[in-house]
Amino acid sequence: MRVLLLEDDPLLGEGLRDFLRAEGQVVDWCTHLGQAQAAIQGEPFDAWLVDWQLPDGSGLQWLGRQRAAGATTPAIMMTARETVADRIRGLEGGADDYLVKPFAPEELVARLRACVRRHQPRVMALAGGVSLDWGARETLLDGERVSLTAREWTVLEALAQRAGRWVSKADLERLVLGFDANAASSNALEVHVSNLRRKLGREWIESQRGLGYRVVPA
Numbered sequence: 001m002r003v004l005l006l007e008d009d010p011l012l013g014e015g016l017r018d019f020l021r022a023e024g025q026v027v028d029w030c031t032h033l034g035q036a037q038a039a040i041q042g043e044p045f046d047a048w049l050v051d052w053q054l055p056d057g058s059g060l061q062w063l064g065r066q067r068a069a070g071a072t073t074p075a076i077m078m079t080a081r082e083t084v085a086d087r088i089r090g091l092e093g094g095a096d097d098y099l100v101k102p103f104a105p106e107e108l109v110a111r112l113r114a115c116v117r118r119h120q121p122r123v124m125a126l127a128g129g130v131s132l133d134w135g136a137r138e139t140l141l142d143g144e145r146v147s148l149t150a151r152e153w154t155v156l157e158a159l160a161q162r163a164g165r166w167v168s169k170a171d172l173e174r175l176v177l178g179f180d181a182n183a184a185s186s187n188a189l190e191v192h193v194s195n196l197r198r199k200l201g202r203e204w205i206e207s208q209r210g211l212g213y214r215v216v217p218a
Helices: 008-022 033-040 060-068 084-092 105-118 150-160 170-185 189-198
Strands: 004-005 025-030 048-050 075-079 099-100 121-123 130-133 138-141 144-146 205-208 212-215
Touching: 004 008, 004 033, 004 170, 008 025, 008 105, 025 033, 025 170, 033 048, 033 060, 048 060, 048 105, 060 075, 060 099, 075 084, 075 105, 084 099, 099 105, 138 189, 150 170, 150 189, 150 212, 170 189, 170 212, 189 205
Parallel strands: 004 025, 004 048, 048 075, 075 099
Antiparallel strands: 121 130, 130 138, 138 144, 205 212
16 A cells, blocks of 8 residues: 655654554655645555644645545544544545544554545455455455565555556556655566466456556456
8 A cells, every 4th residue: 555644743754654664555755735745646645644734734725625626545634633623624624534643553554444445345356266355454366365475465455456457567666665666676566466476376467568557356
């Protein structure tokens, strides 16, 4: 899962970024609204974590503008504002969930996964007998669990969330590596895809020059 983290506090931002990465998420950290706006232009993200008050404006107002423009990316508002009125304002302003600071990072991860999970079925079936259990974060082949590395799961997750659609190599690299994609080895992605095909079979994931990769729904 690729996550945009919009948080201006350096200690909190760094801590959340590192914790989320340790949990297997791809995290791009921004400290200003301008940075976040530039980051989401044409970039694929699976979720946004948004602080309310930022140096260059209101994160809630920024989120509201994205919703008005048609963005449906799941978003969690992170803020010290704790009144019921603030919670209502945040949720009605475009947030899918609302988390009051200070909070345990474990709770943020759980809420993040739940937030994204609401946008997809608990179990997704793909071609070739492959299925994903999002709740358990498990991959099954003909009902049997298959062990994947963290990076292989991230590749599979990115493709499965876009099942039936072509995902360009550049987009898939950014979903898997985030802002660090440009520094990655040029064949790193091919290695992960090759490993997935070896473990799960070739027929469930397609590739075509100029289009990228696509997983086929069952």
